[in-house]
Amino acid sequence: MTYKxxxxxxxxxxxxxxxxxKKEELVPxxxxxxxxxxxxxxxxxxxAAKERYESDLDGTIAISIPxxxxxxxxxxxxxxxxxxxxxxxxxxxxxxxxxPLLLTMEHCARCHTCSDSCHIxxxxxxxxxYRPAYRSEILRRLYKRFVKKGGGLLxxxxxxxxxxxxxxxxxxxELSYRCNLxxxxxxxxxxxxxxxxxxxELRKLFSQELGINSKxxxxxxxxxxxxxxxxxxxxxxxxxxxxxxxDEDMSDKTxxxxxxxxxxxxxxxxxxHNAGEILAWPENPGAFGVIFExxxxxxxxxxxxxGYDSINYGLWYDDAQFARVALHHxxxxxxxxxxxxxxxxxxxxxxxxxxxxxxxxxxxxxIPRESALTVLxxxxxxxxxxxxxxxxxxxxxxxxPCNMVRLMGIVEPQRRVLRKIAPRFREMTPHGVDNYCCGxxxxxxxxxxxxxxxxxxxxxxxxxxxxxxxxxxxxxxPAIPKYVCAPCSNCKGQLRDLFTYYDxxxxxxxxxxxxxELIVNAMTDAKPGFIEWEWH
Amino acid sequence: MTILxxxxxxxxxxFVLAVAGRSIRLLRLPPHVRWEIYPVAHEKGRAHYGGxxxxxxxxxxxxxxxxxxxxxxxxxxxxxxxxxxxxxxxxHWLRSFPFHFGLYLxxxxxxxxxxxxxxxxxxxxxxxxxGNLTAALAYVGFGLGLLGALLLLLRRLLNxxxxxxxxxxxxxxxxxxxxxxxxxxxxxxxxxxxxALMRGFFAGLFxxxxxxxPALLKVQxxxxxxxxxxxxxxxxxxxxxxxxxxxxIRWADAPLVAGGRMExxxxxxxxxxxxxxxxxxxxxxxxxxxxIVTSRGFEEESK
Numbered sequence: 001m002t003y004k005x006x007x008x009x010x011x012x013x014x015x016x017x018x019x020x021x022k023k024e025e026l027v028p029x030x031x032x033x034x035x036x037x038x039x040x041x042x043x044x045x046x047x048a049a050k051e052r053y054e055s056d057l058d059g060t061i062a063i064s065i066p067x068x069x070x071x072x073x074x075x076x077x078x079x080x081x082x083x084x085x086x087x088x089x090x091x092x093x094x095x096x097x098x099x100p101l102l103l104t105m106e107h108c109a110r111c112h113t114c115s116d117s118c119h120i121x122x123x124x125x126x127x128x129x130y131r132p133a134y135r136s137e138i139l140r141r142l143y144k145r146f147v148k149k150g151g152g153l154l155x156x157x158x159x160x161x162x163x164x165x166x167x168x169x170x171x172x173x174e175l176s177y178r179c180n181l182x183x184x185x186x187x188x189x190x191x192x193x194x195x196x197x198x199x200x201e202l203r204k205l206f207s208q209e210l211g212i213n214s215k216x217x218x219x220x221x222x223x224x225x226x227x228x229x230x231x232x233x234x235x236x237x238x239x240x241x242x243x244x245x246x247d248e249d250m251s252d253k254t255x256x257x258x259x260x261x262x263x264x265x266x267x268x269x270x271x272x273h274n275a276g277e278i279l280a281w282p283e284n285p286g287a288f289g290v291i292f293e294x295x296x297x298x299x300x301x302x303x304x305x306x307g308y309d310s311i312n313y314g315l316w317y318d319d320a321q322f323a324r325v326a327l328h329h330x331x332x333x334x335x336x337x338x339x340x341x342x343x344x345x346x347x348x349x350x351x352x353x354x355x356x357x358x359x360x361x362x363x364x365x366x367i368p369r370e371s372a373l374t375v376l377x378x379x380x381x382x383x384x385x386x387x388x389x390x391x392x393x394x395x396x397x398x399x400x401p402c403n404m405v406r407l408m409g410i411v412e413p414q415r416r417v418l419r420k421i422a423p424r425f426r427e428m429t430p431h432g433v434d435n436y437c438c439g440x441x442x443x444x445x446x447x448x449x450x451x452x453x454x455x456x457x458x459x460x461x462x463x464x465x466x467x468x469x470x471x472x473x474x475x476x477x478p479a480i481p482k483y484v485c486a487p488c489s490n491c492k493g494q495l496r497d498l499f500t501y502y503d504x505x506x507x508x509x510x511x512x513x514x515x516x517e518l519i520v521n522a523m524t525d526a527k528p529g530f531i532e533w534e535w536h
Numbered sequence: 537m538t539i540l541x542x543x544x545x546x547x548x549x550x551f552v553l554a555v556a557g558r559s560i561r562l563l564r565l566p567p568h569v570r571w572e573i574y575p576v577a578h579e580k581g582r583a584h585y586g587g588x589x590x591x592x593x594x595x596x597x598x599x600x601x602x603x604x605x606x607x608x609x610x611x612x613x614x615x616x617x618x619x620x621x622x623x624x625x626x627x628h629w630l631r632s633f634p635f636h637f638g639l640y641l642x643x644x645x646x647x648x649x650x651x652x653x654x655x656x657x658x659x660x661x662x663x664x665x666x667g668n669l670t671a672a673l674a675y676v677g678f679g680l681g682l683l684g685a686l687l688l689l690l691r692r693l694l695n696x697x698x699x700x701x702x703x704x705x706x707x708x709x710x711x712x713x714x715x716x717x718x719x720x721x722x723x724x725x726x727x728x729x730x731x732a733l734m735r736g737f738f739a740g741l742f743x744x745x746x747x748x749x750p751a752l753l754k755v756q757x758x759x760x761x762x763x764x765x766x767x768x769x770x771x772x773x774x775x776x777x778x779x780x781x782x783x784x785i786r787w788a789d790a791p792l793v794a795g796g797r798m799e800x801x802x803x804x805x806x807x808x809x810x811x812x813x814x815x816x817x818x819x820x821x822x823x824x825x826x827x828i829v830t831s832r833g834f835e836e837e838s839k
Binding site: 008046080083092093099107109112128160188210212218223318320321357371405413 | 566579585589621624632642698700703704705706768773781782786791805812818828833836
């Protein structure tokens with residue numbers, strides 16, 4: 001059985017679902033997950049959710065768009081969408097991405113070279129609506145018909161059929177959240193067309209014009225971060241308290257005295273973690289403290305709004321929110337007069353502040369930004385710590401966060417460190433800039449409403465799960481503890497949930513964690529056993 | 537004959553104007569944020585694994601080294617052999633490569649005809665070798681182009697995945713290529729096997745004497761002229777916009793330089809007045825981007 005074909009123009013047609021994801025179509029996983037029972041059943045949407053929210057794309061809901069009350073409201077929303085569509089192509093409204101967007105709109109040859117590069121399309125069993133070009137082609141036809149107003153009566157002939165109605169708008173909004181924005185498709189396109197960008201631009205249109213976005217990324221994310229200082233909800237007092245507790249714990253655990261400096265003016269480094277680490281994986285910021293203190297670095301953390309949380313969810317859905325948070329990060333560094341900002345183990349924060357914000361932070365806000373991975377490499381390879389690789393004598397593989405690797409080119413520092421401290425390190429296939437997204441990219445790692453979690457683990461995360469199983473093939477015996485090094489908070493969030501979903505820790509003792517934990521685990525000046533092999 | 541010359545020159549003019557116009561439009565666009573994808577071919581010593589200068593500690597204190605050779609090593613096989621498609625989509629490459637390589641050979645043949653025409657107009661006689669080379673390039677070019685266009689058309693007609701993404705105009709475009717190449721091939725074989733008449737026509741284009749050519753050759757010239765004028769007006773203009781996609785976006789990894797031209801352009805762009813109407817932006821066409829992003833947004837949202 002295969003999915004039925006879905007024509008572009010069918011996106012406007014009424015149907016219970018446009019193309020539902022089917023468990024029996026999913027690409028089979030390798031052993032020991034090679035039986036259908038290994039994949040849990042996809043939880044159907046409950047009747048109340050179906051009644052209340054738009055859900056006729058694929059039987060799942062990511063962003064909970066309330067159903068319009070009547071036709072008048074539908075029409076108003078469609079009009080608003082159309083207004084947003086026009087703004088997407090206006091210099092004043094979208095200078096930030098206009099050139100890449102226009103080129104992508106104008107030059108796709110529809111050769112489908114991008115299709116097989118997409119882990120979501122591939123692992124769903126090739127659900128046609130997940131093809132990277134599907135949402136792009138819808139937007140392209142809308143752009144040509146309603147923005148360029150090309151073709152007149154011949155528009156169908158020139159641009160292909162498309163009918164704008166609420167059905168299309170609601171499905172397109174959901175569809176923009178069926179892409180991890182990993183841009184593997186863009187990397188593959190021989191012309192340079194960027195279908196990943198289309199997901200990003202659609203999300204922007206919905207957020208910036210219709211106020212439709214993911215609650216986790218907006219209300220609980222960037223809005224909360226700008227309001228209280230962190231998307232975790234921690235204000236400065238709480239975060240300092242938590243870090244103090246972590247420092248004490250680390251000092252006890254390693255025997256190395258750690259006291260995180262706060263708001264130290266003139267320090268060389270302002271270290272900004274993804275604040276989620278502090279709550280979910282305190283050993284990660286703790287390990288940073290141990291390493292930085294042991295290496296004798298001049299560093300500080302900031303208690304300014306957003307100064308202690310490198311998260312910038314605007315990267316995935318909204319230019320204004322993105323710029324606001326990036327400005328706060330830079331202002332925190334400026335206030336402390338540090339030489340540079342060092343970003344902890346968080347992929348999207350790396351790309352957001354180092355690459356994307358590079359053309360936003362002008363004048364005295366253009367403070368140098370650097371990856372923690374290069375700082376760590378300098379420390380480890382410069383022999384500034386005494387390390388015993390035999391303490392890491394267990395299978396280790398490395399996950400490449402898309403934002404750090406494919407989209408920023410930080411490929412080797414983490415590998416050089418692992419080759420030095422992890423004797424049983426092995427690569428995933430493929431890896432480096434060709435690696436696959438963990439399935440939690442673009443905000444999915446924090447989105448699990450309705451049955452979106454099932455989709456995230458069965459479809460979006462399936463390729464990564466396959467890669468991990470293959471990396472440890474032959475060593476799945478639970479007597480062998482195994483470690484997936486994922487130097488990124490969002491990726492770790494996805495791996496935590498993915499492993500739980502498939503019971504990977506309980507059944508096969510596969511743990512995940514960051515790079516710093518492995519470094520501290522190998523430090524001979526620290527008490528042995530930093531990695532405790534406990535699920536968290 | 538004057539009409540034929542006018543058609544050819546008009547086609548050339550449309551081609552140049554279309555390429556220039558589209559390029560100028562792209563160049564006049566405001567700066568965009570950095571949006572590169574690795575590997576970036578000019579990263580010296582790192583492009584082979586996709587690394588960037590950001591792998592270097594304190595990279596902003598060090599000289600950034602780029603390599604034009606690195607770009608060429610990527611671009612030459614990419615342009616000539618469609619290396620990306622060959623690697624990532626081999627079944628499509630079997631159809632697309634002959635089509636594109638045929639076009640390249642025809643561009644080569646045209647260049648030789650133009651060179652020969654100018655030389656003749658200036659009183660020099662192009663040698664036999666150049667004449668034979670022109671014919672060889674053109675025959676192979678027409679043949680490959682025709683074969684590729686036919687295979688592409690068949691794929692788009694017979695393969696549902698491709699058919700659903702192909703507009704009627706895309707089909708028409710392929711038919712236009714097939715018709716033009718078939719007529720050209722037929723005309724040359726039947727009426728101008730050694731391209732002597734065509735060389736005479738190109739000499740005539742540059743005032744190098746009069747020429748007489750049969751009707752079929754005239755049809756060929758008109759059809760190819762229409763095609764040359766038409767292509768840069770369509771999405772097929774990727775033959776030159778690809779430069780922007782790679783150099784302005786995919787490989788545009790240059791960091792902002794304080795006081796530099798890019799910084800000035802960014803500052804100007806921050807003065808644009810957006811009209812996005814969601815509450816957290818509340819763009820009214822009066823506030824600038826700078827105004828909006830230096831507010832925290834949630835105040836507007838809670839109103």
